[in-house]
Amino acid sequence: MRVEDVAESWEVTDSKERFAARVISVRTDTVRMPGDETADRDYVVHPGSVAVLAIDEDDKVLMIRQYRHPVRRLLWEVPAGIRDVPGEPLVDCAARELAEEAGYRARTWHTLLDIYTSPGMCDERIRIFLARDLSPIPEEENDYVHRHEEIGMPVEWIPLQEAVEKAMAGMIHNSPAIAGILAAYAASADGFKGLRPADAPEA
Incomplete structure (x- = not known):
């Protein structure tokens, strides 16, 4: 049997916006269920995100x-951000986040994973990229200015094997970081040859 998620949309008989903020909103959809019954489904509407699992020539992962x-936690994460520029290719968005949050650029990009963060309550979709062949961006060349939430975010390089161990030990909690670390570890077995290109379409 082929295991693959498939697109499907059940009829929405009513939809109400309950709350709207700068980035997210909350909706209630009345959905026609099997058996011709209806049920209300509350969920967060999100523009989507990208994340970057950056790994250097020594198999160390860049984390912030x-x-x-x-x-209420300081979390170890990978560079990530919202898809907030209409029409921007996702890999360009990822490159921007890597520059903004960590001050690095990458010459080699691949699509690592596509995930839904919490599909029972939110429609947020994250594309996680693998970035390699990294180099620091000289401060005078980096056009990106840190936003207030990015000031003081330390950058650490953690061996990939150690990052896997920390994720499995419950020491890393951020979902795209964990997914990216484990996927990169699995993909490294064949030298990352099986990964999709950076511009692969989202299914």
Whole structure:
């Protein structure tokens, strides 16, 4: 049997926006279920995101630490950001986030994963890229200015094997970071040859 997610859309008989903020909104859709019954489904509407698993020639992963207020924790993460420029190729968005949050550029890009962060309550989709052949961007060449949430975010290089161990030990909690680390570890077995190109379409 071929295991693959498929697109399907059940009839929405009513839809109400409950809340709208700068980035997200909350909707209630009344959905026609099997058996011709209806049920209300509340969910967060999100523009989508990208994340970058950057790995150097020594198989070390670039990680940053960021305060996340909803969970009241400083989390170890990978560079990531919202798809906030209409029509921008996702890999360009990822390159921008890598420059903004970590001050690096990459010559080699591949699509690593496509994930939904929490599909039972949110439509956010994240494309995680693998970035290699990295080099620091000289400060005078980096056109990106840190936003307030990016100031003071330390950059650390962690061996990929160690990052896997920390994820499995419950020491890393950020979902795109964990997914990216484990996927990169699996993909490294064949030298990353089986990965999709950076501009692969989203299914």
